[in-house]
Amino acid sequence: MVLHLVPRCSARLLWASPGWRRTYTQGASVGQKRLGCPGDTYRPLACRGHSSVSGSPEVMLTPERYPVQRLPFSTVSEEDLAAFERIIPGRVITDPEQLEACNVDWLRALRGCSKVLLRPQTSEEVSQILRHCHKRNLAVNPQGGNTGMVGGSVPVFDEVILSTALMNQVISFHDVSGILVCQAGCVLEELSHYVQERDFIMPLDLGAKGSCHIGGNVATNAGGLRFLRYGSLRGTVLGLEVVLADGTILNCLTSLRKDNTGYDLKQLFIGSEGTLGIITAVSILCPPRPKAVNVAFLGCPGFTEVLQTFSTCKGMLGEILSAFEFMDSECMQLVGQHLHLTNPVQESPFYVLVETSGSRAGHDSEKLTNVLEKVLNSGLVSDGTMATDQRKVQMLWALRERITEALSRDGYVFKYDISLPVERLYDLVIDLRTRLGPRAKHVVGYGHLGDGNLHLNVTAEAFSQELLTALEPYVYAWTAEQRGSVSAEHGLGFKKKNVLGYSKPPVAVKLMQQLKALLDPKGILNPYKTLPAQA
C-alpha cells in the first residue's frame, strides 16, 4: 500500500534507474565463500579481486596528496611471502591488478601501494599472520568491505592488507534470544537476510550494507539508519573475538546480555578502527523483526518545521518511531539528476523520512496517520506520502540511502559527518553556502536528525586545495564551538585523525595514545590512522 496524502500525485512515484535495487537484492548467501564484493552500484572501486580502474582517472598516491612520512616498519620480503603462504596456502595475493582494488578507497581519494593481500579464513590464521608481522615489524592494514568514509580501510604506504572477506561464516544463531555469533567478514546485508528469515533483524542498517562487513561495522562503531531505535553497537554487541597485535587471541565472544565480570574489554575494540586489535568474530543481539513497518516521506517548508515535525513524531509515535531522517532540496536534486529517482512529493526546501516499526499493523498506521494529519493541518508539512508494503518502503528509503552514491557521481566530494545540537544542525550548511559561493558545485545537508547527526557534503569538479582550505579547519572549529563531534559515526581513519583535538581534550588524547602503546607497542596495526602522531 502507498497511502498518498494531500495533494494526490502518485503518478510521480516513478523509479527510473533500473540499477538501484541491486543493493537490496544481490550478494551471495551467508556461509558461501565470497571472492568479490556486492553492492557495486555505488562502489566504483573496491576490493573485488580484479581491477576495476580501466577508464577511471588515476587516484594519487596518498603521500603525494597528504603530508605523511612512512614509519620505519620492515618491508615485505620473499621470506615473508613464503611464511604467509605456509600459513594460508593459496590465499596470498600479490597480483598487481587485484591489489590495485584493495589499495584504493571507494571514494577514490586515497591510494596505498601494498604489495600483498592476505585472505585468512580463521582467527587462528589471523593469529599466526600477526605473530609473524609482529616479530618482523611489518605494518598491517585490516580491511573489511572497504566502504569506510575516512580512509581507515586502505593502506597509506605498503602495509600488508589483511582482508576478512573469507571469514564469512555464521557460527550460531539462537532463535529465542536472537543472538547471532558470526565471523567478522560476514556482509551486513547477508546477515540481514539470514536473521530476517528467522524473524529477527540486524540492529544496524546502513547504505553500504551490500558490501560492508560486520567486523568493519563494529571496528568503526557504525551508526546508520536504525540507531534511533536500537541504539549503539556498544549496547547490542555482546561479545567479540579479537586478535591482538602480537597474535594473541582474546576470546570475549560471550552471548550474554549481562556480564559484569571485570572490565568490558570488547569496548576497547569497538570503534578503534583496527588500531588496537583485529576483530575476527562478533556476537550481536538482534531485535525481533517488527511485524509492521510504515514509512512516510514528507516535504517541509523550512528547517524549523523539520524540527517541529520531529518533536511531534517523538511525542505521538513513542516506542514505534524507528527512524527520522532528513535531506535538503539539493540532495533531492542530486538523486534525481544522477540516479534518476523521482521525488514522490511536492518540491520542498526539506524532506523527512519517518519510519515506524511495531508489532501491530493496525495500531501503528493509526498512530502514524494521526501524526500525518496533525503535521499537515498545522502546516509543518506541505505534502507527504506513506507506504507499508516492502517494495514501496524500500523505494522511499532509496531516496535517502542513495544520496551518498549521487554525491560521488557529482564530482569530488568533501565529506563531513558531524554531531551537533539538533536545533543548530542545519546552520552550518547555510553558513558554508555563503562562505564557499560558486567555488562549490553543491553544499548539501542530510542525515540522521533523530540522532543529531548531520552529513554535510560539498562537491566540486575536482579536488581543490583552495576549497579544502576554505573548509578546514573552519568546519571543525565551528563544530567545536557548538561542543559537537567532528566525527559522529564515520570515525577518524586517515583523513580525520588530526582533527581529534577539536572534540577531545589533550588529557583524553594522551590516554588514547597510552592505550595504543599498551596494546600495540610496535604500532603495526593500521598505522597512520585514528590518532594523531605523537609530538
Next chain:
Amino acid sequence: MVLHLVPRCSARLLWASPGWRRTYTQGASVGQKRLGCPGDTYRPLACRGHSSVSGSPEVMLTPERYPVQRLPFSTVSEEDLAAFERIIPGRVITDPEQLEACNVDWLRALRGCSKVLLRPQTSEEVSQILRHCHKRNLAVNPQGGNTGMVGGSVPVFDEVILSTALMNQVISFHDVSGILVCQAGCVLEELSHYVQERDFIMPLDLGAKGSCHIGGNVATNAGGLRFLRYGSLRGTVLGLEVVLADGTILNCLTSLRKDNTGYDLKQLFIGSEGTLGIITAVSILCPPRPKAVNVAFLGCPGFTEVLQTFSTCKGMLGEILSAFEFMDSECMQLVGQHLHLTNPVQESPFYVLVETSGSRAGHDSEKLTNVLEKVLNSGLVSDGTMATDQRKVQMLWALRERITEALSRDGYVFKYDISLPVERLYDLVIDLRTRLGPRAKHVVGYGHLGDGNLHLNVTAEAFSQELLTALEPYVYAWTAEQRGSVSAEHGLGFKKKNVLGYSKPPVAVKLMQQLKALLDPKGILNPYKTLPAQA
C-alpha cells in the same frame, strides 16, 4: 485500575507494612544538600553520618573473615588530615561513630577500619584530594550510596573513604533530547523524580534507587529493572567526567548521541568499580516518559510455563514490553513473612511480573489483555492480576523489588548474581536445594528473566564456612560450564574478584591488569577489588 483476572481475589491485595513505601517517597529533592541517605527501610546500616549500629551484632573486620593482606600503602597522618582540611574545610570526618557506618557494607558482611571520610563537593576538590593521596601513596575507597552487593564500596583496611554524597547537583537537562548532566552523587530516585516532572524517565531503575548514587550505578554498570527495554548504561551514558588516580581530570562529559572521535574512554570507567578512576559527573540519555504503564502479576505452574509466557509476551507485546521479572514461591513466602506483603494471586510455584510501557493506553491494554487471555487459556498461567494506576503498579512491583530486603531479614545471605542461558536459568536453584539440604534456611531464585539474569540467594541463621564451602566454587563452576557469567550486574567488588577466571580467559584477565597498571600505577584506587591479585 486493578483489572483482576480469574479467579477474583482482590481482597487479598493488602499491603500490611507501613514502611515499605518510603523507598518511593522520601529523600531530599535534587539539588538540595544531602548529609544523610534515604531508603532506610532496607538499609539497616549505611553511611548516614551517624551511627546506626546500636543493637545490631558487631560485623567482623574483613581481614578476619577473608584471607587478605594489607598492601604497603601509607597510613593517614595528622599532616594528611590537615591537607584534606585545607582542600575541603569542614568536610573531613574523623568521628568514629560516623565512620563506623561508612566502614560497613549494607549487607553487614564486611567491615573496614578507615579513619577518615572525605566529602568533596566538586571534581576540582576530588582532583586535589587524589593528587595528594597519589603523592603520599594513600589508598582511596570511593563510596556512593554504599548499596553494592559485593563489597566494592567499603574499605577493606584503612583506605581513605571518598564519598560522592555532597556532589549532588543537576548540571543541566535538555527537555527536547532528554539528556541529563549531573554530578555523580545524585541519588537515582531523586533524579527519577526530577526527570519525571519534565516528562522523561531515567533509563535505569533498581531496588536500591532510594540510596544509590548515579555515579555508583555507572561505576558498577548497574542493570536493574529497565534493562530489557532501555538496554545497558554502555549505550545510554553519553559522557563522563572522571578524576584519574593522580588527580588528572578527564573531561568526556559530552551530550552527543553519536561521537566516534577516537577511543571511547568513558567505557573504561563504566563498570570498573572505581578501580580506574573516580566518576564525578555523568551525562545520560533519558527516554520519554511512557504515557501508559501496565503491570500484570501472574502465577505460573512451572518454570517451563514461565519461559513460554516470556516467549508469548515478547512476540505479542513487542516494543511495549518493558520488564519481565520472575520469582519463585519461596521468594513470595519471604516477602510475606518478613515484610507482610500479601500475594495478590493464587499460590503458585512461580510468579512473573510483566510490565508494558507505551504511548497509547488503549492500544497497550488491548495488547496486554490479549496476551493474558492467551496465557490463561493455554494453561501457562494459573492466575493473574493487572494494574494500570501508579499506586497499584508500585504495589505489584514491591513484591519483586523488596525480595532483597526480605532476604536480608531472613538471616545471613549468600548472594549470587548469574547470567545463564534462559532455558537453564532455574536448574541451579533446584540443584542447590538438593545439595545443601537442611543446612540452608532458604534457597531462592528470582531475577530479570528477560535478560537471562538469575539472582540466586541462600539464607542461613548465620555465616557458616561449611555452607560457603558447599556453595563455592560449586556455583561458579556450574555457571562456567554453561558459559554463563558469575556476575551479571553486581560486579566483582571485594567478594568476587577471585572468581573472575570462571567467566574470563587468562588473556583477558592479564589485559585487565595491564589496564589497571596503566591508569593507576600505584594501585591506590579501590584496592583489593575487582581484579584478582597478580601472581
